Amino acid sequence: MAARSCLYALVLFLAFQSTMIQANIVLTPPQCRPVLASSLERIQFLLNLIIYKAEFFLRASTGRGIDDIAPGLVQGPVPVGATVAALDNDTRRIIEELGLICVGHISEVAGYGVLRAQLYSRVNSTLSPYTFTVGRFYNLSAELDNRLGGCGMKDEGLFVPLQLGAENRTTSNVVPADVNSLAYARYEREILGIVFGNGNATRPGAIFPAGFNGILFRRIVL
Template sequence: MALNIFSNPMNSFVIFLLMLLSYSLPNEVLGRSATLPKSDVELIEFALNLEYLEADYFLNGALGHGLDVVAPNLTGGGPPPIGARIAHLGPLVRDVILQFGLQEVGHLRAIKSTVRGFPRPLLNISSETFGQIIDNAFAFDPYANDINYLIATYVIPYVGLNGYVGANPLLQSVTAKKLVAGLLAAESGQDAVVRAMLYERRYEIVIPYGVTVAEFTDRISALRNKLGRDGLKDEGLVVPKELGAEGKVTGNILSLNKDSLGYPRTPPEILRIVYATGNESVPGGFYPKGANGTIARSYLEH
């Protein structure tokens, strides 16, 4: 004899509640992220540009090959990066950078599991690009040794961190907020590790440039502020005391505002920095043909 689950009043009540929830919960809570608001999708997809950059920079620096070997399914068929090569790193730094690279693979997978995304844009991670970003006066080789690679790495995760801080208040859906919170946590951690490793060597002279590590970070931060064109949102490892935590210290292990909170940046600000042109409509720098996605391409159309 067949069992009638509706014969028990309690069973009927439970089934009624489940049916009610299935109608009342938003699709995103039920795992169908296709219903994300358009603005959430565009902001998350914008972040893909920086995640592609970090993945290929870190993987190539540690292994001598990038996404095309480690996770070719995540490239979307985009072109291989220009100037990518293995860095001359010691065991500790290579270990840290490899971890960063594999973390970026996870970030790409998480983003592409939430939104459709787009193919990897053309990236330029050559020595010439880093020299342009860091200081036009230096023929800077980021792949030469540990300290050069860490200084070059100082350029990248922090910009992604700023983008996630800026995007978070604009997100509408639970799914998008959860994803961005997780990505922000990882990018903040990477930036903190790099800054801590550099802070330990802040007064070391970088050969052959005759400039300390701290001075290098100051120049990079000053350039990013200049390119971003929205005031002070970036600080080096050593700052005037009034800019340190609670106005009491000159050491600046993390770049934070007067309340020790992360600085936000908008997509146009980020594009101005990573293009190294100070103009979100003029590609260059790490993205010689521009970044991908609705937000980035909308500025190129101008």
């Protein structure tokens, strides 16, 4: 009887474990699953977090908010209950600078996302005086950047194959990013090769025929 009882207990244990494994797979709560969203929607979501950081840092350090720094940049109600924090002067300056940096990020994420969204809405329009469309032009410029940068595909057109879309879920491409929705990084030599128009970071040309100023550029050239 003891052996049979142990066998029953083992069977019940295995059944319980199997049920728990299935529950973990099937009954994952919504908050633990990715939300299907467009690139523009992801930008809007991200902006909420950046706006929060900007308001937090600015109001804690100076008592002013984004509307005081950059009127009209964001929409929505003014934060309620924000007060200036008790900070020493050095800390206050650092926190204020962090807030100003966040305001700059909001401007960048908002002019760039909106610009690509506008281009996306006109993707099939002919780009006068040429005979090709906005989408084709953007694809060509992305291909050129990638070729001049020389470090693989880091710029993308307004449409991409599904396997290159955000989370492998979309072919629209308002924000260029990899399949994990992470922005591509370009480094100094890549950027120089693109803006010089020749793929060579040490040979100025195109829109910077005289090269760059600064120690970093001189170090690259030498």
